[in-house]
Amino acid sequence: xxxxxxxxxxxxxxxxxxxxxxxxxxxxxxxxxxxxxxxxxxxxxxxxxxxxxxxxxxxxxxxxxxxxxxxxxxxxxxxxxxxxxxxxxxxxxxxxxxxxxxxxxxxxxxxxxxxxxxxxxxxxxxxxxxxxxxxxxxxxxxxxxxxxxxxxxxxxxxxxxxxxxxxxxxxxxxxxxxxxxxxxxxxxxxxxxxxxxxxxxxxxxxxxxxxxxxxxxxxxxxxxxxxxxxxxxxxxxxxxxxxxxxxxxxxxxxxxxxxxxxxxxxxxxxxxxxxxxxxxxxxxxxxxxxxxxxxxxxxxxxxxxxxxxxxxxxxxxxxxxxxxxxxxxxxxxxxxxxxxxxxxxxxxxxxxxxxxxxxxxxxxxxxxxxxxxxxxxxxxxxxxxxxxxxxxxxxxxxxxxxxxxxxxxxxxxxxxxxxxxxxxxxxxxxxxxxxxxxxxxxxxxxxxxxxxxxxxxxxxxxxxxxxxxxxxxxxxxxxxxxxxxxxxxxxxxx
Amino acid sequence: xxxxxxxxxxxxxxxxxxxxxxxxxxxxxxxxxxxxxxxxxxxxxxxxxxxxxxxxxxxxxxxxxxxxxxxxxxxxxxxx
Numbered sequence: 001x002x003x004x005x006x007x008x009x010x011x012x013x014x015x016x017x018x019x020x021x022x023x024x025x026x027x028x029x030x031x032x033x034x035x036x037x038x039x040x041x042x043x044x045x046x047x048x049x050x051x052x053x054x055x056x057x058x059x060x061x062x063x064x065x066x067x068x069x070x071x072x073x074x075x076x077x078x079x080x081x082x083x084x085x086x087x088x089x090x091x092x093x094x095x096x097x098x099x100x101x102x103x104x105x106x107x108x109x110x111x112x113x114x115x116x117x118x119x120x121x122x123x124x125x126x127x128x129x130x131x132x133x134x135x136x137x138x139x140x141x142x143x144x145x146x147x148x149x150x151x152x153x154x155x156x157x158x159x160x161x162x163x164x165x166x167x168x169x170x171x172x173x174x175x176x177x178x179x180x181x182x183x184x185x186x187x188x189x190x191x192x193x194x195x196x197x198x199x200x201x202x203x204x205x206x207x208x209x210x211x212x213x214x215x216x217x218x219x220x221x222x223x224x225x226x227x228x229x230x231x232x233x234x235x236x237x238x239x240x241x242x243x244x245x246x247x248x249x250x251x252x253x254x255x256x257x258x259x260x261x262x263x264x265x266x267x268x269x270x271x272x273x274x275x276x277x278x279x280x281x282x283x284x285x286x287x288x289x290x291x292x293x294x295x296x297x298x299x300x301x302x303x304x305x306x307x308x309x310x311x312x313x314x315x316x317x318x319x320x321x322x323x324x325x326x327x328x329x330x331x332x333x334x335x336x337x338x339x340x341x342x343x344x345x346x347x348x349x350x351x352x353x354x355x356x357x358x359x360x361x362x363x364x365x366x367x368x369x370x371x372x373x374x375x376x377x378x379x380x381x382x383x384x385x386x387x388x389x390x391x392x393x394x395x396x397x398x399x400x401x402x403x404x405x406x407x408x409x410x411x412x413x414x415x416x417x418x419x420x421x422x423x424x425x426x427x428x429x430x431x432x433x434x435x436x437x438x439x440x441x442x443x444x445x446x447x448x449x450x451x452x453x454x455x456x457x458x459x460x461x462x463x464x465x466x467x468x469x470x471x472x473x474x475x476x477x478x479x480x481x482x483x484x485x486x487x488x489x490x491x492x493x494x
Numbered sequence: 495x496x497x498x499x500x501x502x503x504x505x506x507x508x509x510x511x512x513x514x515x516x517x518x519x520x521x522x523x524x525x526x527x528x529x530x531x532x533x534x535x536x537x538x539x540x541x542x543x544x545x546x547x548x549x550x551x552x553x554x555x556x557x558x559x560x561x562x563x564x565x566x567x568x569x570x571x572x573x574x
Contacts, residue, residue, distance in 0.1 A: 183574045271574035294571040296504035301571055317552065322543050322570050327505055335573055366552075368503055368568070373513060377501075377566065380551040 002058030002076045004049055009077055009088040023072045023095035027102035029110050031090040033083045042123045047080045047089065050118040054078070061112050069105035071096050076109060078119060104225075111233070115245065145241070147171040152241060153195050166356040167195060171242075173355045174198040174263040178251040178279055180231040181205075182214035182340030183293050183347060184269035189217070190348035192235045196355065198243045199235060202259065203228040204250035214337035251279060261286045265354050267347050268292040273321035280305060280314045284389060290314075291350050293343040296327075298336055298371045300343035303381070304350055304362040311364035312383025312390075319387070339371050412481065413490060416456040420487060421445070421466050434487060445470050448480075455479035460487040495520055496559045498527070501566040506544070510535040524548075525555035528567060544569050 011030060018026060033045050062074050074094040083089055090113070094105040148157055148164030157167050175196050177184050180203040192199055205227050207218045217234045218227070232246035251259065251270070260266050260282045268279045268290060276292065283290040284307055292314065293302040305314050346367065353360045361367075361378065368377040383390065420427065420439045427435060437460075440448055448457075448470065456479040459467040464484035471482040483490060495518040507513045510531070521527035528541045537544075545552055547566040 179574055181574050269574050271572060273570065273572045276572055293574070295573040296571045297508065297573075299504050299507070299571075301503075301568075317545060318570055322539065327539070327570055327572065333505070333508075333573065340574055368566070370503075370513065377547075378550060379547040379566070379568075382552070 001074075002055060002062045002078075004051060004054060004058075004080050005077050006079075006081045009079060009091050011088065011091055014075060014077060014091050014093060018073050018075055018093050018095045020072050020095055022097065024097045025099040025102040026093060026095045027099070027106040028094075029090075029092040029106050030088055031110075033085050033087045033089050035085045037123055040123075040125050042125055043085060044124050045083050045089065046122045046124070047078070047083065048120050048122070049078070049080050051080075053118050057116055057118065058113070061109060061116065065094065065105045065109045065112075069094070069096065069101040069108070071101060071105050074105060074109065076113065078113070078117070080119070108229070111236070115243070147195055147197075147241070150195075150241060152239065156194065162356060169357065170195045170352070170355055171197040173265070174200070175265050175267065175351060175355075176200045176202060176259055176263040177267045177269055178202045178275070179269035179271065180215070180217070180227040181211065181269060181271060182295070182335065182337065183344040184267070185215050185217040185231065186341050186344035187267055187269060187347045187351070188231055188235055189238065190345060191351060192239045192242060192244065194348075194352055195239070196242060196351075198245075198263075200245050200247060200259070200263065201228045201231050201235070202247040202249065202251040203231070204248060214335065214340050216337070216341070251275065256282045257286060260288045263288060265289050265291060265351050267351060269344065269347065273327075277314075277321055283307075284313050289354055291347045291354070293340075293347050295335055295339045295343050297333055298339055300339055300346075300369045300371075301366050302343055302346045302350065302362060302369070303366040304354070304360055306354075306360075306363045309363040310383065311381045312387060315389060316384040316387040317366075317381055336371065342371060343369060412456060413458060416458040416481070417452060417454050418458045418460060418483075418490060419448070419452060421459055421461045421470055422487070426462060431488075433491070442466070445473060448474060449477060456481060458483050458490075460490060462486060496561055496563070498559060498563045498565055500531075501564075503566060503568045504571050505539070505569045506535075506537060506567050509537050519559065521559055523555065523559065524553070524557050524565065527559060527565075528555065531567075539569055 015026060015028065036042055058076060062076055065071060065074050072095045076092050078090045079088065092106050092109050094102045094109065096102040147153060148167045153167050156162050157164060173196050175191055177188055177199065180188065180201050188199065188201060206224050207222050207227055207230060209223055212218060212220060217231050222230050226248045228246035228248050232244045235244045256278060266279065266283050266288055268276055270276060280290060287307045290305040292305060293300060350360060350362055365378045365380050368379065418437050420437045423441045440451065458481045459470050460483045461467050463486055467482035468484060471480060474480065497518050499516050501514045502510045519527050519530060521530055524546045525541045528544065531537065541555055545568045546555055547553065547568060548557065548563055
């Protein structure tokens with residue numbers, strides 16, 4: 001469990017709370033109030049929390065840790081109010097059958113708490129000076145420095161191409177890297193080291209022994225752990241001045257439209273056509289620039305898909321994915337580790353160019369790279385007038401399952417009236433919440449707009465065909481959306 | 495007969511067993527030429543699944559062959 005405490009913590013009593021005959025290990029972490037921040041002497045700290053939110057976020061994190069690491073139990077207590085040097089500010093304890101899970105969970109909880117918990121601290125300094133509130137997760141390195149004068153970036157700020165203004169732009173940039181594999185690992189390292197302020201890493205896979213020759217952020221002892229989480233840990237250690245977060249899910253799920261909307265640039269570092277098309281379609285519809293790379297054995301290609309450029313989208317070039325099995329991925333065709341390494345570096349530099357501003361040579365071209373011959377070829381792309389990105393037909397792969405682009409499913413469904421377009425006999429086996437939805441069988445469709453004046457409306461049916469058909473019949477009225485998946489799948493948004 | 499200079503990328507290079515070749519062909523268009531090559535080298539993908547570039551620009555496969563044309567055939571790639 002998680003709780004806040006306004007009085008001093010007693011570690012032995014807290015450990016006692018976790019006693020359990022099944023537990024073979026207890027790992028604990030104590031965070032102490034220290035007497036300095038950078039070079040300034042500190043004589044105490046005051047913690048202030050947004051209490052109800054902190055408790056629910058904390059409780060949620062502890063629950064996630066228990067599930068993730070198969071813990072027997074975990075307890076986190078965070079101090080609030082005034083603390084003195086040497087006081088315990090936070091105590092984390094995790095019990096498990098074996099030591100490994102307990103160690104890992106303790107660290108995971110602490111890292112997540114520093115990042116997510118709405119708790120602020122105010123340092124008071126021995127020699128006076130104004131005390132300021134900072135988020136408790138801000139390390140002493142990150143809140144005190146202008147990136148343009150931070151020694152970490154000294155060697156690149158001196159480049160005219162970056163300069164102080166460019167370094168500050170990087171610090172304010174948000175980048176999502178989807179896939180922490182052979183492409184993602186090197187891209188992440190250089191984006192972090194260059195000072196991209198917010199890096200989000202998305203990968204649902206676990207580290208496998210056959211990955212290690214190319215996924216160079218990972219070590220042999222981390223086999224079995226989630227790639228996004230381990231990558232995030234490495235990247236945080238590499239550059240403590242930036243915010244790094246891990247999303248331990250495949251990016252192709254329901255959250256994709258939201259994820260790509262929240263960032264300036266997305267890097268597609270995945271290794272399947274299915275993921276590449278979904279990520280591309282989501283980025284294009286969100287207006288987010290995509291830096292896309294793929295490799296085959298000793299060759300690779302990279303391109304920048306920018307909805308604001310004239311060169312069209314990925315589907316202008318490749319309208320649809322090839323049938324599965326025709327073109328091998330790394331597992332099927334084999335790959336030399338350096339190949340994705342090199343292409344991942346190309347992705348990093350193209351991303352930096354986009355963020356710093358100015359020219360980008362791949363917004364209207366594909367770069368083909370052949371590692372063996374050392375040859376590269378830049379091939380100009382242009383838009384295809386009958387492509388889906390030029391209007392007309394709906395996107396074949398609308399990732400939020402709504403026929404109309406530009407709205408996140410989550411946000412829309414929170415405010416929309418959902419209407420079931422199926423016939424009565426199709427509704428007999430439905431769960432209660434679906435039967436409770438307003439309902440309009442086909443014969444009544446022409447009356448839809450009159451019967452349901454409220455907006456927005458989301459139309460649903462068994463598979464999504466009728467909802468499209470109905471929207472077509474009504475000639476696409478504003479704020480009326482077709483859900484293009486089975487009706488039951490809206491459950492996860494409600 | 496038209497003399498052309500070919501480059502293969504990724505899986506096409508693998509199946510052709512070479513990254514480039516010069517040959518003479520009676521094919522009228524890039525699509526016809528690719529079909530000839532598909533039979534000769536055993537390419538898996540048919541012409542609708544690949545792209546061609548001439549003089550560093552993607553071009554339609556209906557493009558007619560011209561003497562000394564530099565052609566790159568590119569299959570889709572997804573590894574990472």
